Amino acid sequence: MHIEFDFPAVLERWPSFLGGAVLTLELAFIATLFGGILGAIGAIGRRSRNRSVANICTIYVEAIRNTPLLVQIFLVYFGLASIGLKFSAFSVAALALVINVGAYTTEIMRAGFDAIPQGQIEAAEGLALSRLQIYWHVILLPAMEKVYPSLTSQFVLLMLASSVTSQISAEELTAVANYIQSDTYRAFETYILVALAYVVLSLIMRAGFWGLGMLIFPRQRRLGTPL
């Protein structure tokens, strides 16, 4: 058997690959930002004294964490269409990813909240901080610092999982690869290159999160130690 590789034929399509990679990063950024906010709200909701709010948050987390992203994407895609709403594939993909990562973030943030000693919250109450101040300075930020490594790996996994949105023809990196391989008949070379591109993207994201961590957690920057 004679196997011949032709990477240049695929590599010359680099502008398309780059466009796909940028879109993948955009999807990851949107999902990280809004999924992170949704997760923080979800984690606060799970601590709510109102039972029904806490239950709704729990049901959301369990429903998302126990079903595949692919099926969730189809549900959002066809669900929106069936109630007559038309969005671009990119918006649907972003929405599905936000809903998905929001549930995982809720669970991670909850672990962070649980790790905040009750005494610290009581001390903050004793210092007459408002509820909002307590949530922000004493619960949310320290909790985020504690679970920052888990959060960031979750977000990197999310970026990789965004490849699944190619199935509803969002034009991200994997969709670009599918298109190029059907055009060049070089499936092997295309997918090898795309796989490596994803490795590079995840390294970029990790480096970015490391830098961000240094920026938003001064303790880490000054002492070099996590909480």
Next chain:
Amino acid sequence: MGGHLNGNHLLFLGQGMLWTFGLSVIALGGGGIAGFIVALCRVSPSRWLRIASGAYVQLIQGMPLLVIMFLAYFGLAAIGVQVSPLAAVGASLTVYVSAYLGEIWRGCIRSVPRPQWEAAEGLALSRAQRMRMVILPQAVRIATPPTVGFMVQIIKNTSLASVVGFVELTRAGQIINNSLFEPFLIYSIIALVYFVLCFPISRLSHRLERRGGAARETLTPA
């Protein structure tokens, strides 16, 4: 197009569910064996084995499973290696799972308290004996909750097999949808089936985690 969901459709979904289950077993079996080897390499005394296995884990964990599947199915076919969807999916899942389980298990082996290694060494056990008789039995207890938790990921990830045309639960749903065109209903049913498969395992993992915490405390030497 048209028609209603009937018994035959449900039967077809049932068959798909069995394949989802079968794929999960293949992934857990294959990925478990390969992952065990990866974990052992990651804690090996040989520097090169550690570096090579570490690179393998970093590489695989940096790729989406979907791309690995495309590579195994369309990529290999393009260079003249014809593989069946089952073989391609099974191999992709094995490679993918091995990188994650290998890393999880490495952590578990490493978290066996240091004095246990030293005591075993002091008893003049060989490295293989130390692993087999002292470290691994304790590591298995630590590893059980995260491994059970990862099984949920495996079951969910088998849904990606649908994209290379393998008829498991998700693909079965797509095929039925192509004839009935009731996507919201059908994907809701599919999601529910996945939930029924995964939720008990999630709960089990959660329970084991809480119980395991207590067990581990009793393991810590005085």
